[in-house]
Amino acid sequence: MVNPPSLLNIVLRYPASLNMQFSGRSAGYWLQSPKAQKRIRTVPGSCWPCRSRRVMCDLQKPNCRKCAKADLPCNFSKRLLKWQDSLASRGHLAGKNIPVRDSTSRRDSAPSQELGISTLSASQQSAFDYFRQKVWPLLFVGGVESSVPFTLALKSPPLLLAILALATTHKAIDSPTDELWIECEHARLACISSLRIELAKGTKEEEQSRAIVMTSIFLCMLDGYLNPQDGMAATIEHQLGAQAVINILGGPLEAISRAAPNELILLSEFASMDLSRALIIGERPYIAPELWSKFDAGRSWWEDIGGEESPAAIFKELAKMAHYALDLADNPESEVSVEKVLGFESNLQAPLKEVSLYSVMHDTTEDLAQHHRYMEAQSLFRAFRYCALIYLYRAICKLPTHHKLVQQRVQQCLESLSMLSEQAGYQTCALFPYCVAGAHSIADFHQETVTKNLDIIEIQLQFGNLKVLQSYLRTLWQPGRQAGDWFHMFKDFSKGVYIL
Structure with a gap:
């Protein structure tokens, strides 16, 4: 497990110049009220x-x-x-x-005013509404419902600025103009500056620490999802910063156990993108394998479909395999345990509950909708299972890309992904399966399927990491680039880009 640096080191890694004004605007500019000179006497929740x-x-x-x-x-x-x-x-x-x-x-009343944000300027209220309507729902599948952490954001300037930066950046990607891009960069720098000031004060209260964790996660999404830059080190610093504060809160288990529902969704998202990044670049994941089951006890980015199946069980196996693969790499003389491989394979081939046409013939419209959501979730879970099996065969067993077992799982993964509809939101949470299956696609029709579906998802998400992923896959599909083991295949993938 990677040991996160201390808070002092995190503070020192952020440039001190960010405390100063940049391009004529400081962090205070983004937090000021439209009538800052007028005294506001009322408080939220007043009678x-x-x-x-x-x-x-x-x-x-x-x-x-x-x-x-x-x-x-x-x-x-x-x-x-x-x-x-x-x-x-x-x-x-x-x-x-x-x-x-x-x-x-x-x-x-405007939607943001209903939430008690009447002290913000019109542009800030607009950004809050944009985030709530356009950005927040993209972070989890369609069946999950959760409120945006506005109450905590109003008490934490860095968290407030992170939300504004995410909204502004997504809007700039959706409707690009030079003015919007300048605006979103100002918002990002203002957030980092405010976070650095907050970290320098030291975390004294649990609520303050939780807000800093959420701010760091949002910054990871901003620099790793929405607007990633190749080789950008800031994304990794945000991740290490979040891990450092989580450790101050008592560690991942304590943070998961005490998190509010919307915070738990962000923690599950953070854990998932940390795991996918660790698998791709060959590092040990931050969240221990046995902690994944804790996410099923509360809210997470995946939908609870009421059955025995959950991505948490798959992510647990992936985390265990990630540690085992690195144990083998650290000890070149050790041999792969056949017993362990068969155990991983058995756990990842657990049958899913089938829903037959006969069983739903007499159901109501509401029941049919529930069955449809179940089938979509089942398809997404299967795609992750097949990705995990590809990792087992490639990273641990060292099978070549063209091996029959690998290509069989690629075919099954793409078939599962083809069952996901565009409306339900499952497609937007399937980038990691597309990445793994796409990287191991050697047939032209498989590559064409991946390209077509990623183009559709890019229109839905408007996230910059899609462009990075598509560009990387096109490079990987060139003759001779898919040779070597798992880690050699992904050695040039940008460490500052996150996918889920």
């Missing part, structure tokens, strides 16, 4: 009388002190109903006063 009077509410429930002192009816309800003096003339409310307007109607 309605304190909001209307523009005074600081102490949030004491059921009656705050300000309302008690002013002899006002304290009201912490989410919606404020206003009443008129006329009486209802008919219906079950006949003879009673009736509400005529909901002052917190959705038509009167």
Whole structure:
């Protein structure tokens, strides 16, 4: 396992110049309110009388002190109903006063304002809404539902800036202009500068540490998913920084056990991209194999389909094989254990539950939709299984790319991926299977299938790592480039690019 550096080393690795203003804009620029000069008296969650009077509410429930002192009816309800003096003339409310307007109607508020982000500027609120609608759903499959960590972001400048940077960068990729690209680079540097300042203070509270972990994960996604640069070292520093803070929180097990649902989704994403990167470049994964089952106890980026099957079991085997492959590399004189290989193969060939047409003939529309989601998830899980078997045959058993067993798994992996629809979101979480199957595709029709599907996913995701992956596969498909073992095949793959 790679030992993450201390927080001090992480701080020192970020350039000190990032604390200064760049291109005329500092980190404070991205956090300032549109009316920064005007004093904001109210606090999020205030009761309605304190909001209307523009005074600081102490949030004491059921009656705050300000309302008690002013002899006002304290009201912490989410919606404020206003009443008129006329009486209802008919219906079950006949003879009673009736509400005529909901002052917190959705038509009167922007989505970000409903979340309590009224102190942000219009452009910042727009970026939050863009992130919530366009970026956040791309990080997990369609059946998973989770809220964006806005509450924590409002308390943490680095996390807030990371969300703004992700939104701005994705928007720049989707609708590229020179102005937007300059804007997203400013946002990224502002986030790194703010993170460096926060790290220099030292992590004193658990909530602050959790926010720094999430910020580092978002920066990994920004530099490793959305806008990767070949040979970019910053992505690795973000990853090591997240690992260092996770260790301060008590280690991966403690962080997973105490994480909120949306934080757990990010941790599962972080663990998955760390594992895929470790497998490709030949390093030991950060998350221990036995910890993968912990993700099934809560929220994760994959959908819980209610069966016995889960990617966590596959990732556990992949992590075990990654450690074993490196153990063999560290001890060249040791021989491959046939017993271990057969054990890995047996665990990765566990049959999945089949859903027959007869079993769903009399189901309702809702049941059929559930079966459809199950079949999609099953196909995604199978694709990961076949990838794991390819790794077993290539990285541990040292079989050549053209070997019958390898090509059989390539065929099965691509067949499983072909079962994924574009709408459900499963395609966007299948880049690692496409990478592995694509790298080992020697038939022209397999290569054409991979190219076509990656083009479709690129339109959906708008992530820069797709372009890096496509370019690498085209290079790999040239004559003579697929020779050698697993590690030789991926030796030129950029270490600063993450795929899932």
